[in-house]
Structures are given as C-alpha cells and as structure tokens.
Amino acid sequence: MSHPLPRPLTVLPRGPLRGTIALPGDKSISHRALMFSGLAVGESRITGLLEGEDVLATAAAMCAMGADIRRGDDGVWQVAGVGVGGLLQPETALDMGNSGTSTRLLMGLIASHPITATFTGDASLSKRPMGRVIEPLGRMGADFTASPGGRLPLTMRGLCPAVPIEYTLPVASAQVKSAVLLAGLNTPGITRVIEPVPTRDHSERMLAGFGAEVSVEQTDDGRIISIRGEAELAPQEITVPGDPSSAAFWMVAASVVPGSDVTITNVGMNATRAGLVTALRMMGADIDSLDEREVGGEPVADLRVRHAPLSAIEVPPELAPSMIDEYPVLFVAASLAEGRTVARGAEELRVKESDRIAAMATALGACGVSVEEFEDGLAITGTGGDPIRGGARVASKLDHRIAMSMAVAGLASDRGVTVDDVSPVATSYPAFFDTLDAICS
Template structure:
C-alpha cells in the first residue's frame, strides 16, 4: 500500500530530540559481532527495514541473535556457518548487499543476494570486480546489477596480497574488500581518491583486527580472530541532518539533538552549514569506543549560498538532498560539482531534487556532476510531489514543505522512509512540524 505525507507550512522546531541509531554503524555491528568469538551486546541499534535485512541475513547463515524489549541485541558470535536455504532478500539496502558480498565471499558461503526494484538498478559490478580480482567467484546480472551470486571456490586456492585503488571514494566498496580479507592470511591495501566514512576500519580495530589507517590508505592483515565487543550505537548524523537544516531555515527554531555520532568522515554537513552561516553549537563531546559523540544545538539563522569544495563531497554524500533544501532557502547561489555519485543512489538525487525545487519556485541548473541552486522563497506547488522511492528525497521535501509560506504539500510514495528512519513523521511532529502520514 502506498503511503503519503501531508505537510502544512509553518511551525517552529523546539526542544530536545533523539534521532534513531546510526544506520552504517548498526549494519557493521551486526556483521562483526556475528563473526567474532564470544557474545557482543549492541545498544541503540537502528531497527529500520535496511538493518533488519542485515539481521535476517546473519540469521540465515546460522547466527543466533537475542532481541530484548529495551532495544538491545545480544549477538552470539560463531565460526560455524551454514549455507542459506534460499536466496537472501535485502530490500532496498545497498549497504547490506555490498558488505555482505564481501562477508559471504570471505566465508566461502554460496548464496544469491537480491533486492527490490530500486536496489536492482544500482551498480554492483563495482564491488564484484575487486572481489573477483582477489580470487573469489562473484557474479552480477549482465547489466552489472543485482542479483549478486557468490559461488564456492576451492579452499586450496591461494589469494595473494592484494592492492586496490578505488576508482571512486566509496565506503561500501572499501568495506566489502576489507571484510573479505579477514578470512585469509593476506595483506590487503586499499587507496581512496578521497577519504570516505571509516566506520568499518574503526569498528574492526575495536574487534581486534590487524588494521592500519594512513591518510587515504587502509591496510588490513587477515587471519586474526575477532573478539566480541559491546557497542553503543550513536544517533545517526544523516537522520539528524533533516532536523539541523529545518531548524536553520525555520524562524524561531531552537533544538538540541542528543548523542549524535560526529565521526570526522561523516560531519561534512556540519562544516558546510556553518560555511552557510548556520548557528550550530557542538556540546557535551565524548567517545564511545572509537566513535565521537556529541549534542548538537541548532538555532535559526539566515543562510548564504556557498561553493562546495570537492573534499566535502564524500564527507556529506548522503546529506546533499537536505543540503539542497538549505541552499534553496539561502541568499545567493550554492554550487556543487564532482558529485556524479549522487546520480547512482536510490534515485538520481541531483535530477529528482532539481525537479522538485523548480516546482517550488527555486531556480536550479543541473550539471552532469552537480547542481547550482539560487536561493529564494519556497512556494507550495500546485501538484503533489513524489519521493521516487528514495527515503532521503521524501524527508528532504518534507522539510522544504515546512519552509513554504502557505498551503499544504502532499508527498507520495514515502514508505521507503522506514528503510532508514522509522517514525520520522512522529519525531518531526514532536519537534513542531505539522506532518501527517496517510
């Protein structure tokens, strides 16, 4: 059944908000706890449809996970895995598909991974190719998309030390290679064109892996047993971003987002908004394992357009749809280039956001690798808008609708929001947005 949001313009955001746990960390915590020796307690895990797909995949290969009413999960690590009885369905989760490809290849578990229509259009050859170069047997469709088929290989095959230069900065490809390397006594070195998020490296180190980070180069030596490690999952900065931008552009807003992950490879959105004159204060900094956590206070402030430096593209790749909304409300022009990767997400995020913002009275120019947005006054369009089955588009346009001066916006096909931010509309209602799910 199709779902839609009805958003009324106006309102202000107030109070203290705790957004759900970090999706990237939740995926990795489940995977690494499953293959570690001993039992790991994961607290604050995101119970979104994407993460639940990873949980189901781990159970399909024989991992025992206990779920408690307080939201914690106790993962019983094992080294005895079984072949899944049937293909594993991963819904809309690109993270699950790419990281599990490396995990199942490394474990030598024959399996087929498939997903929904949206996931089945996303490029998977980019992860299959390096895994094949390592000696694994990983196949995609003729178009280089899902399903991904992992075949068993002769255990006597020797994989030599492996060096790989990523063609694009991608935490998912990097992570898939690192995870596959865990199970053989090889040295794997990966070089990135620019730094992508490093949750895999930090968490593997917490679990005891032999991993070294040197700038944009990561080296791992496999063959070392992972040891159980308890994890506190911080709030997801990608989810917090919708509230940060909303409070920045809505007059009278003043909110504090509690215990948000501020990993320096994920905080590009904070730096970019501060360049745009956002009033953001970082408070109560602390460490949880290898991850930085803090409270983020945001108050309304007039924004200005900026030219986004290339080094911030990988650091804010998931936050650009909502950043485009900030740009639409800023004085002057915001320019983005070197971001062609945005066209290969759950939707073509450059085109979809450009199309929607134009309907809301904003001047936009598209480029192959970016966009120019000239700020103005957002107006409610005369027609319903569509999420294009992209959760970040749905949440970004909801914030844009709140910033319009008058009227109600209908936003269709928002059910994919459950993939990353369950009950988004309820938390936005709590903060002060007039939003209804139908």
C-alpha cells in the same frame, strides 16, 4: 522483501521547531555492528541499534548464515557469532530489501567463504550497480552471475582461501573499501585498500575494536588501509551513536524555519561524516556543538541548532565523501538561502537509492525553485529566506532521503509539499514523522 503500498503525505508549513530530538542509531555503524558481531567468537551486545528495515535486512542475512541474533526486552541486541570463516550456506536467497550497504558489505564477507549466495532486493535496489564491488572481489577469487549491468538478482560463489590484493579505489566509496576489507578478514596474508579521497572510516575503527589487525597509513597517494587475514574477532559491548545523516534533516529544518531552536542529542561527529555541519556553518547556520565526547570509539556531541539566515556558497567538492547522503537536504537549505549555491563533485548521487541529483532537481523545480542540473551536482538560486512556493506533488523515487528532504521543504513552503510515497522512510528513520509532529508547534 516486497515494497509496501505507496503512502502519500502532504507536509504543510507549520510553526517553529522546538525541543529535544533523540536520533535513531547510526545506520552505517548498526550494519557493521551486526556483521562483525556475527563473525566474533562469543556473544556481543549492541545498544542503540537502528531498528529500520535496512538494518533488519542485515540481521536476517547474518542469521541465515549461522549467527544467532536476538533483541532483548530492554532493546539491547545480543549476537552470538560463528567466527571468521564460519559462515554457513544460506538455504534461500538473501533479500536485501532497499539496502545497498547490506548487499555490498555482505558480498565482501561471503567472497572469502566457501559458500554460494543469491542476493535479491526491491525495485530500487535492483537498479543499483554492483560492478564496483564485483570487480575487486572477483580479483580475490569470488565468482559472480549478475543481472545485466551488474545488478540484482545476483549469485556469487566465494573462494576459500581467497587471494589478498592491493586495490586502489577508482571512486570514493566506503562500501567498496569495506567490502574488500571484509573479504580480507578470512584471506591469508595482507589485503590493502588505497583511498585517494578519505571516506567514512567506521569499518576500520570497529574492526580494530573487535581485535582485527588493521593499520592506516597516510601517504601522498592517499590513505592505505591494511588488514591481516585469518583474524579472530572477540565479542564486544557496542553503543551505537545517533545517526548524523538523520540529524541532517533537523539541522536544515531548524535553520530555515523562523523561530526554531532544537537540540539534537548524541549525534555521531566522525570527521568522515560531518561534512554537512561544515557546509551549513559556511552558509551561516547557527549550530553549536555541546558536550563533545567519545562513545564506543566514535566522537559524539549534542547539537543545538537555531534559525539563522543562510547565504549561498560554492560547496567545496572535497566535502562530498563526508556528506554524500546529506546532499538532498543540503539542496533544500540552498533553496532558502540568499544567492546561488553551487554544489558539484557529487556524481556518486546518481547511483544511490535513486538518481538523487535528477530527483531533487525535478522535485525542487516543481516547487518553484530555480535549479540548474549538472552531471555531478546542482546550482540552486535561493529565496533569501522567504518560503518556497511549494504546492506540488513530488516523487520520492522509493528513496528515503528524497522523501524526508522534501518533507523539510514542505515545512519551509507557502503551500506545502505532497510526497507521493513516504513509506521508504521506514528503511532508516521509522519515527521521523512522529518526531516532526512532536517538535513542530
């Protein structure tokens, strides 16, 4: 999947954001819906699937291994699965584009199947380390030939039957946890993952919904997630809630642009994903949760967000796993707050689509924001509600969240912000800029 030509864009300050926003489907849940449906026996239907490039890479990979995946004219996706243990040998390399989630979770699936697969990706994904997944999957019997540093291109050979393990996560990572659990699906016996710090739990919820035998136990050492292997998954009707990571940009934009009043519908409010809402409310953001309900086993609400003055906080490090993807736009909120915000405990940001700590420090600094960089986060002295200076051309680093975060910064600037390449936004939120035009005066 080749990266498109760079698409620079200047985002200028505009009037307030007003109106109702319908989000794309949750990216994490969309990936899992396709994978688990592809392992079920029978046909599943998925409504609200995110149709961004990352999720489409997952769909293509599952098709290459035997699943039949089709999009209906009504936007509903039908997936005829091959059954656990039924993945086929792909004929060509699996091109993951920019999707780290696709790569790591599919590595878990393949680890306990008797097939060999080569993973490739774009320049950004090829810089991301895969060692944290290689290590536990290697213990289960999979064999890997990776590029230097445990990076893509990477070839792996699964083992069937694989060896069940008990694995304690050395870092909080839902992707690593999920990879091990997915390898355990086709492994005899019980595979266990111990997470000292809770991470997003979409895999556990959805696997149980498909009929896998999954248990979660809370202990003094953390959460112990166990899965019994050689499972048989039953097809499901899945409704994907709106992506809270996509909602984050509108929550911050409405909070910092005077006069704004937006309602974001159908936002996934899973407690393992809602850290940004907590942090923004600590800063004084005006965020109301409306019509709280459950959709497809996930808590959902509509969020009404109105402009409010923000105050600096020390972001509790324990929030990091539940808002790890939202830190870049939180840094934008901090730039407009009163006082010095300190956000630490987020060293995971160094190994995302880009080094998000360094990328945001550089971008915000170029826009006149006072930033101090730490290994595990940033300290930002805000303007107290005045616009940031802006007027800079900043690098997105092939990272969709950097691009969208700096677009929000442009809305709250004096001179606007030029992002050197906004094309990566298509990986997770293809309609982002159309939505921005629709709700800005």
